[in-house]
Amino acid sequence: MLTAETITYQIGQRSLLKDISFSVRPGELLVILGANGAGKSTLLRNLSGELKPLKGTIQLKGKTISSYSTKELAMLRAVMNQQNIVSLPFSVAEIVMMGRYPHYKNHPAETDLQIVEEVTRLTGISDMTERSYPTLSGGEQQRVQLARVLAQVWNIPNALLLMDEPVASLDIQYQQQTLAIAKNLARRGFMVISVLHDINLAAQYADRILMLKNGRKWYDGSAAEVLTAKNIYEIFEIDSDVYTNPRTLKHFFIPKDVRINSIP
Amino acid sequence: MYIFLVAALFIAAAFSMSLGAVKIPVKEIFLILGKKAGLFTQYTVSERYEGVLHIVRIPRVLLGLLVGAALGISGTAIQGIFRNPLAEPSLIGISAGASLMAVIIIVMEISLFAGLSNLLGYYLLVFGAFAGAGLAALLVYQISRTEGKSNVATMLLAGIAINALAGALTGLITFAADDQQLRNITFWMLGSLAGATWETVLSILPFILVPLALLPRMGKALNTFALGEVQASQLGLKVNSVKRNIVILATMAVGASVAVSGIIGFVGLLVPHTIRLIIGVDHKHVLPASALLGALMLTLADLLCRTLIAPVELPIGVITALLGTPLFLYILIKDKKKFAL
Numbered sequence: 002m003l004t005a006e007t008i009t010y011q012i013g014q015r016s017l018l019k020d021i022s023f024s025v026r027p028g029e030l031l032v033i034l035g036a037n038g039a040g041k042s043t044l045l046r047n048l049s050g051e052l053k054p055l056k057g058t059i060q061l062k063g064k065t066i067s068s069y070s071t072k073e074l075a076m077l078r079a080v081m082n083q084q085n086i087v088s089l090p091f092s093v094a095e096i097v098m099m100g101r102y103p104h105y106k107n108h109p110a111e112t113d114l115q116i117v118e119e120v121t122r123l124t125g126i127s128d129m130t131e132r133s134y135p136t137l138s139g140g141e142q143q144r145v146q147l148a149r150v151l152a153q154v155w156n157i158p159n160a161l162l163l164m165d166e167p168v169a170s171l172d173i174q175y176q177q178q179t180l181a182i183a184k185n186l187a188r189r190g191f192m193v194i195s196v197l198h199d200i201n202l203a204a205q206y207a208d209r210i211l212m213l214k215n216g217r218k219w220y221d222g223s224a225a226e227v228l229t230a231k232n233i234y235e236i237f238e239i240d241s242d243v244y245t246n247p248r249t250l251k252h253f254f255i256p257k258d259v260r261i262n263s264i265p
Numbered sequence: 266m267y268i269f270l271v272a273a274l275f276i277a278a279a280f281s282m283s284l285g286a287v288k289i290p291v292k293e294i295f296l297i298l299g300k301k302a303g304l305f306t307q308y309t310v311s312e313r314y315e316g317v318l319h320i321v322r323i324p325r326v327l328l329g330l331l332v333g334a335a336l337g338i339s340g341t342a343i344q345g346i347f348r349n350p351l352a353e354p355s356l357i358g359i360s361a362g363a364s365l366m367a368v369i370i371i372v373m374e375i376s377l378f379a380g381l382s383n384l385l386g387y388y389l390l391v392f393g394a395f396a397g398a399g400l401a402a403l404l405v406y407q408i409s410r411t412e413g414k415s416n417v418a419t420m421l422l423a424g425i426a427i428n429a430l431a432g433a434l435t436g437l438i439t440f441a442a443d444d445q446q447l448r449n450i451t452f453w454m455l456g457s458l459a460g461a462t463w464e465t466v467l468s469i470l471p472f473i474l475v476p477l478a479l480l481p482r483m484g485k486a487l488n489t490f491a492l493g494e495v496q497a498s499q500l501g502l503k504v505n506s507v508k509r510n511i512v513i514l515a516t517m518a519v520g521a522s523v524a525v526s527g528i529i530g531f532v533g534l535l536v537p538h539t540i541r542l543i544i545g546v547d548h549k550h551v552l553p554a555s556a557l558l559g560a561l562m563l564t565l566a567d568l569l570c571r572t573l574i575a576p577v578e579l580p581i582g583v584i585t586a587l588l589g590t591p592l593f594l595y596i597l598i599k600d601k602k603k604f605a606l
């Protein structure tokens with residue numbers, strides 16, 4: 002269980018998060034939605050322990066995040082970051098193996114190798130393990146990072162997985178695949194929290210959606226409850242038509258054209 | 266790979282002991298060394314050879330090995346910390362910081378600590394150089410960081426500034442120096458192993474053996490640094506303390522090298538780069554391999570500068586710079602876009 006209580010975070014006088022409370026159970030995939038600058042990444046960085054909230058507490062498995070050591074935290078949660086610049090030309094296999102670093106001292110055990118093999122297959126990068134990371138396309142790099150992050154907590158029950166825009170540069174196949182993996186992990190008991198930009202992807206996969214605006218929690222609920230044309234207008238200031246997928250009964254959105262006053 | 270490097274190192278060391286103003290046959294060297302270890306007692310060896318070997322060649326080769334290993338491994342470590350393949354101790358001012366402190370101590374030592382015994386004096390010198398290297402590293406690091414990342418352009422510019430500042434201060438100090446000190450100071454600026462004695466070897470031994478023993482254990486840590494500091498911390502690394510330890514170890518090695526051999530540039534650039542081309546970038550292997558290759562490269566470079574235009578000796582810094590600058594330019598041109606200078 003992850004519980005965030007009245008988190009407030011600010012840089013200087015500018016507050017980025019105000020009084021945010023929510024919780025995530027094992028087995029749940031929570032998607033965070035919000036406009037640019039709403040505080041999604043900041044919230045995620047607070048949850049990961051990278052940033053310390055000014056007020057409020059974040060509890061993971063009954064203990065506050067800050068009371069865990071860096072090492073302990075690495076055994077409980079993994080983070081897929083938005084920006085991943087690798088400074089040396091490591092091979093794909095080497096990068097994925099780094100996900101297992103917290104678990105072994107000098108030489109990877111049989112389990113470590115097995116897990117690396119498994120996540121490599123799952124993320125569809127099996128045929129590029131020997132390639133050098135910098136030569137990969139943005140989307141391929143993102144899948145390698147996903148594999149590394151999955152490897153880190155693969156065999157840890159009820160682990161926390163945080164993802165900051167994990168599908169940003171992926172094609173539609175791997176967008177679906179990544180979210181399917183996330184959902185699947187949640188079914189295995191993980192707590193998965195992902196920041197997304199694509200409302201339809203969120204509607205398709207999220208168990209719950211947290212909507213942020215100006216650093217505050219605006220809505221929190223199931224996709225059906227939260228994703229309405231009215232709410233989307235409130236958050237993104239965009240009109241949209243809502244339809245229902247006749248097969249899955251899930252909503253999907255088509256934005257209406259935005260009129261722009263011609264620039265003088 | 267390791268076997269090859271170690272073998273090459275032995276051969277180079279043997280050659281380096283053999284060649285010079287007095288040529289000593291390699292067989293003789295083995296006999297003399299063997300005799301010291303209590304073997305081959307039935308053979309007699311030339312006393313002249315033994316003298317040259319003991320007083321001149323062995324300390325010189327040992328010094329080359331130590332300094333080369335130190336520069337090689339610390340180059341790798343510092344590039345890992347800065348997340349940047351151009352972070353070389355002499356380029357970014359770490360060596361200059363060390364040499365500035367060394368020069369200050371040379372000038373002060375005679376006036377203030379005239380009574381210090383020789384080995385103690387050397388220790389003081391090494392400590393001073395270590396402090397100077399550490400300060401310079403800290404300064405460059407702080408200056409070149411923006412939002413948790415080190416910026417290449419700022420790093421190199423900060424290096425230029427520190428090099429210039431240290432150069433200017435050194436120049437200033439030379440006014441207060443007497444002839445003997447002046448000669449010592451000039452020697453710092455060029456870099457040379459000519460000051461090799463058993464005392465210099467012993468004085469830097471601990472300061473180089475400790476980093477050589479500990480840095481290779483930082484392989485996993487430096488690998489995760491390549492992912493980014495945030496990512497490294499998410500993988501359970503105590504980023505700040507690890508970073509501090511690595512910088513202390515690396516600057517200790519650089520400081521000790523500079524204290525006895527002056528600024529020998531570009532070894533910390535050449536060595537890690539060559540190793541990465543051959544065996545890949547995993548620090549678990551790059552760290553120990555760059556210590557070995559550093560030792561090998563400096564032994565060979567020293568051999569060259571002793572024998573190329575004998576009896577005159579070239580400063581070793583000249584050779585390493587001749588090899589290193591083209592590589593530096595090559596990296597710069599190849600990654601021009603990435604560095605966006």
